[in-house]
Amino acid sequence: MQQSALGILIGGSSHVGKSTLAGALARSLGRELISTDALGRHPGRPWPSLCPQVAEYYASLTDETIHWFLKVHHENMWPRIRQIIESHRQRAQPFVLEGAALRPEYVAQLESGSIIALFLHADDDFLRRRMTDEARRDETYEQKAGIIDKFIERSLRENREMLEAARTANIRCVDVATPGALDALVREFSAG
Numbered sequence: 001m002q003q004s005a006l007g008i009l010i011g012g013s014s015h016v017g018k019s020t021l022a023g024a025l026a027r028s029l030g031r032e033l034i035s036t037d038a039l040g041r042h043p044g045r046p047w048p049s050l051c052p053q054v055a056e057y058y059a060s061l062t063d064e065t066i067h068w069f070l071k072v073h074h075e076n077m078w079p080r081i082r083q084i085i086e087s088h089r090q091r092a093q094p095f096v097l098e099g100a101a102l103r104p105e106y107v108a109q110l111e112s113g114s115i116i117a118l119f120l121h122a123d124d125d126f127l128r129r130r131m132t133d134e135a136r137r138d139e140t141y142e143q144k145a146g147i148i149d150k151f152i153e154r155s156l157r158e159n160r161e162m163l164e165a166a167r168t169a170n171i172r173c174v175d176v177a178t179p180g181a182l183d184a185l186v187r188e189f190s191a192g
Contacts, residue, residue, distance in 0.1 A: 005116040007085060007095050008189070011102030011166070012120035013159035014151075015130045017176045021120065021185060022098035028190045029094065036099025039080050058147040066154050074101040081106075089114060104162055108169035118185070119166035119173045124156050126177040131155065 008025060010018045019035065026033035058066065081101060088095045107117045122130075135148045166173050174181055 006089060006092065006114035007097060007116070009102050009107055009110075009115060009117045010096065010098040010120065011100065011104065011107060011117065011162065011171075012176075013100055013127070013162060014155040015127055015134070016120035016122055016159070017182050018098040018100070018120055021118075021182045022096045024182070024186045025189055026096045028186055029096070031094045031096050032088075034084060034095055034097045036077060036081060036097070036101040039077055039099075039101070055144075055147055058150045063150065063153060063157075066150065067157060070154065070158065071103075074103050074106075077101045078106050082110075085110065085115070100158070104165035104169045104171050107171060108165075117171045119162065119171045120176050121159055121163045121166075121173055122175060122177040124159070127156060127159060128152055 008022075008031075010022050010025075012018050022033055022035070025031070061069070078101070081097070084097065102117075104117075104119055110117075131148075131152045135152075163173060174185060176182060
């Protein structure tokens with residue numbers, strides 16, 4: 001079933017390995033790779049450099065507002081995401097689509113016959129370490145560290161909330177903190 005599915009959707013919060021898995025699957029299966037990151041503008045992660053607009057975004061807004069804006073941003077992207085999926089269906093062109101905008105509550109509304117959805121997640125400690133290390137948070141000045149902390153907390157909240165939504169929607173959830181989890185998925189999908 002995996003190999004015959006027209007579309008493979010990979011969702012999850014920041015730093016769970018969506019791009020890594022999607023790239024490996026697209027190469028292994030010879031499919032087009034699409035990322036929702038290219039579909040919309042959002043401040044995103046505040047590293048490796050800190051643009052003034054990103055600093056202002058994270059510094060001036062409450063955690064609740066940052067979370068709300070992210071959800072609205074994802075909601076606004078869904079008409080375009082649906083259009084991409086439908087276009088690939090009409091052309092029978094296999095694809096792998098990845099991104100944080102593939103929120104479980106929206107993915108669950110898709111016609112599932114030719115689509116397989118995966119939700120990647122990990123526990124807070126694993127994701128916090130991964131983001132802190134990549135951002136080199138311990139080596140940065142106080143203002144930037146505070147902004148990085150806000151991004152991390154937003155991402156952890158997204159991870160928890162989307163995991164609950166994925167489980168409710170019966171979307172397959174994969175814990176990326178499990179050693180070899182992503183490699184096992186690539187092997188599974190490649191074997192058909």
